[in-house]
Amino acid sequence: MTEPVYARKRIMGNLPDILQLLFTGLAVGSIYAIIAVGFTVIFSSTQVVNFAQGEFVMIGALVSYWLVGAEHGPHLPLLLALPLAVLTAMFVGSALGWVLMRPLKDASVTTLIIITVGASMLMHGIASMLWGKDPVSVTAFSKTSGYSLYLPAALTGPDAYPVYIGTQELWVMGLAALIVLLLTFFFNKTMVGKAMRAVSVNRHGARLIGINVSRMVVGAFALSAAIGAIAGAAIAPISMASYGMGTMLGLKGFAAAIVGGLGNFPGSVIAGLLLGIMENFSATYISSQYKDAFAFIILLVVLVISPNGIVALFRRRRARA
Amino acid sequence: MTTLLDVKNLTRAFDGLIAVSDVSFSITGGQIKALIGPNGAGKSTLLNMVSGTLPPTSGLIAYQGRVISNRPPHRIAGYGIARTFQNVELFMNMTVAENVMVGRHLRSRGMLFSAMFRLFGTAAEERRVREDALRFLERVGLHDQADTPASELPFGRQRLLEIARALATEPRLLLLDEAASGLSTREKRDLVSLIYAIRDAGVTIFMVDHDMDLVMSISDEVVVLDHGEKIAEGTPTDVQHDERVIAAYLGEEAAHA
């Protein structure tokens, strides 16, 4: 008779923990979502899977660190440093897009993959020379570091912990939401956005109707780099910044892009958020050591079950029913 | 003669755009059948569905009474259907003889492991495959260029090589996709006698072509497609006098003018 009451109490007692994990997971997930969106922007306009996406994140984080907080840096205000970091990444991104122009015309997928992997390693190496190998801590966007949110005692019991709402996490989520909104507007409402989509659907046809394909390709890379850099600058105060941070973040964003269905914009956002949350929960309840492997296991499972992403799986089910 | 290939209510759509719509016809063994139609009529799409490179949206294809639609192309090749390609899909990284040797793939058995260790008469089989390949090259008159890289053949000879390669699979049905396009008048004449020779050797031929004179002179029966639909079928003379065919082609000429 007492069993159900006991169970409810236990769940309720865990409520602050669960909300806490949900909150931080959502913040990390927002980052994965932004990076996944960056992949999607390039893939859907060039059919290139850009293995260097994570390095844009690293550039955003390290350049904004150097501009704001580094000992020998210029100590710029954040409001100035952030756009500069984004511009730097856009410059690097355009360069990569420009480099890929020639192979894009006739080279095999193999060649394109290898070039972006090479570019990733190159940025990785250069960053380690410029900033060294040690991770650096980065000043947060706001002075207030966070708020403690006490849940009503009726829900959780008398001596429960509060849920800690970090301001930087809020920044991350806000920026992610803003990027998703702006991109949706860009691709659906503006001429340039529509042209980019046209290039992805039919490169030859797009050229025929007078779209400058080269400019669109370089543009897509610059846009994607900007998105990645914002993600990097936003996550750096939470995770610290280092030359190697891009690899893991990039790969996880990439896993999200695949899980959401490569080229599927809303799919990759949802997959990114879910990945962040699930990773956070599994780190607490299953094993923190294998936290990083978790994303890749999901990636492999999705590739095996439904290589076009989870969304495609549901869509196919529905079509069959 | 029996029916070799049966096409029933075949339809193919690309993202809502219908390329082939509800087409039915059949091919009798031993004949030369042609598929014609104005540009964009869906001829290549239809051929691709028969050879398995493109799955149909609906409808079915039966070969010798067996349903082959939705089977992968390599299985269809195994059933005895070979093809050539409109844009010449040769293996440019290989020699002329090697191209035809790939055509003998289904008629030889060497596997990865035996190849590594040269087991079980691998060398003997290799010799036999090459001899076979040379024999097929002889049929199209390319045997003296066996060891030239395929990429260095002139265009007309590349078309012949593609036919030799397809014949090397020893098909019952040969699909020729625009085999005459890009050929000179003399080369076309040679092609015609080659097609007759192939037919006389017992291979049924289904060809797609633009060249009206060629098609009308050699085929036993003609199917006409326009905007993805079959608008006529019959002997060349029947088709030439069909009003819808004339309208379709006149329409195209008017558009070209």
Added chain:
Amino acid sequence: MTRFRPSLTMISAVVGILLVTIVPCFVKNSYALVPLTFIAIFTIVVIGLNLLMGYAGQVSLGHAAFFAIGAYTSGILTTQYGFSPWLAMPAGMVLAGLVAFLVGMPCLRLHGHYLAMATLGFGMIIYILLMQWPDFTPMPFERLGALLHIPASLVWPTTGGASGLVDIPELAVGPFVFHENIQKFYLTWAFAILALLLCANIVNSRVGRALRAVHGSEAAAATLGVNIAAYKIQVFVLSAVLAALAGSLYAHVVNFVSPPTFNFIRSVDFVVMVVIGGMASIWGAVLGAGTIVLLGNWLQDVGAKYPRFAEFDLIIHSAILILVMIFMPAGIVCTVRDAVLRWLRGRTAAPTQTAPAHVEEVATK
């Protein structure tokens, strides 16, 4: 003319064996043989990857993982289970082949980049597993051990985590142990040359022709009866098995394995070696492996002197990768070879090349 290709293989093999035999005579310090031994080991990996990239048109970004499977299977079976190295080696190869089959099966039917993604994820998982493998025996396994009356350490092998496995035994034939650097040098090169010969046999066979056909035109190969997916999976499995063989050799030659040897950078290095040697060129593998090992050694010396340049090899390797892929996508060796052949032929006869009208393929979707 018929015997031209096999004889070329024979000549290369004889020249290779001769070179390998005499090289140690010119090396004064036996320590200098160590990098040459590594070249042999990596050559074995690169041959397989070369077949995969050059013929199946697929990239693997996780071959370090298969290399690791070979090395760790050898390490664990010999140090913890008392296996003979000669048994541990095939065990690792079989395991790698099985795993490759499972990972590759769903991806190889799809577009080129799916295998790259899957192998990349797979490589990461293996790396994390090696690093984080728990030292203690998890409860169920301990119970199992108690049930079977055997020590828990036999039920639950350890990878040694970040510090790795030590004291892996050397390969031996009877009382003869491959212990000295020069013995290891000959041992690894014997394996490398054998692998080269076997793979050269594949290229000049029905299977090899089918693979080259897939490389030339997938559409045409399929309509001639070549089961493309089946061949791709075979090549992928073969490449994984070769990587495992190399990994096992590595373990028995170095006697020590630890996770950093098998990280993502290593996978990329394997790709760089293939690219330098030239895709679809078996013998280029030696050159690719040689260039990267020797270059890496030299850069390491530089890095030791100037710590700030420690990551310089990364920059150089990636720069090579990008430049080669843009300007010589066929690889350095192939491009140079083709240029020489064209030059030779140009002197004997005027080319009859008439390029077919290349119609730009318009994506249907």
